[in-house]
Structure formats: structure tokens, C-alpha cells
Amino acid sequence: QSALTQPASVSGSPGQSITISCTGTSSDVGSYNLVSWYQQHPGKAPKLMIYEGSKRPSGVSNRFSGSKSGNTASLTISGLQAEDEADYYCCSYAGSSTPSYVFGTGTKVTVL
């Protein structure tokens, strides 16, 4: 099972909104509402930003939102801030197949 497809890079100016796509298949993203998103700053461990497609963990800014349509999930960051510059990864449960979980290829977000 291949990695989920994300754009290599997305950029925006402070205050703008950006959207990162995450395209999978009917065996993963399309079959389960179990897509999550992670933010990773250089040299740091990833941090959960969105789980079960659209839910935010406690402490995560409401500027981050998630959605899904068919085999594609999306992460939107509104009111872009300098501290949002990081790598972002999506991940989907893939059922009892192997691998059980599939990560995306990763997207570098640049704040201009």
C-alpha cells in the first residue's frame, strides 16, 4: 500500500488561509473516517492537530480544521501565522490489511 499523496509544498501570507490535500484510496481514506493530521517542526516530534477527520485535540487552535470528501482528506489552516510554518502529515487507518496505517508524503508549509 503506497503512501497517501500530499502536495510537496504550500505557502501563504500571514492572515491567509491555506488547504493541504491528502489523497488516498477506497481502501484507506475512502473507507474510514479515521484520518488524522500532524504538525512537525524541524528536529521535533510530530504533534497531533486533527483526528477522526475533523476533531481537534484539546489545546489545538481552532484555526486548524479538517474535512474529507471521497478518497481525499483536507487540512485547512486559517489566519496563517509564522509559527504554522512546519511540515504536515496526514495519516489514515487502512483496516486489517498491511500496513494497518498509512501516512502521507508530507507537505512543507511556508509562511511568506
Place this chain on the structure above:
Amino acid sequence: EVQLVESGGGLVQPGGSLRLSCAASGFTFSSYWMHWVRQAPGKGLVWVSRINSDGSSTSYADSVKGRFTISRDNAKNTLYLQMNSLRAEDTAVYYCVLGDAFDIWGQGTMVTVSS
């Protein structure tokens, strides 16, 4: 505070073995599934393995199946990854991760497989 602290990484020759440990604190370790996720230098995240709360069920990525073994000691609040027959392509930072949504991540431990 929830904490996951990995240890056991290092430099190993191809074909060698290492055992990673992950000490958990701040939550009821025995109630949660746990995972190992790795990240090769400059590359993306890759799921490696998971274990259910009581250790009775495990799952592995194809790339490590038959070489890696995940286990846990709920009395010691510790997760393990036994890695055998290591290859150059196993070189990565290995993260211990809590929960079905990969909720909390440790700081990672670096494994380098090289002669």
C-alpha cells in the same frame, strides 16, 4: 503530564540487533494501544508496528515483518521494539506513539545501521 521516553538507539552493523524501549508515564499505560513510527533522515513518517493494550495482538509493516517484534510490559509501563537482521534502510528516528490517533509522541531515538 503524559510522557514517552525512548531509549536504546545507536549505531549497529548490518545484520545486527537492537532493542528499543519506551518508558511511559502520566497515564494508564495498560489501557492504550501503542505504536512505533519511524522517520528516515529527511524523509516522511512511516508506521512500523502496533500492539494492543494487553499485548495479545500485534501488527507490522511488511518491511519489518519477521525481523522486528513489538512487546510491552504493563507492570513496568514500558513498550519495546526488538529489531533483528537490521538493514541500512532501517536507519531512522524511531518514535514511540500513544493511542489510536497517534495522540502523543515521544522525542524519538536514532537508529543508524552502517558498517
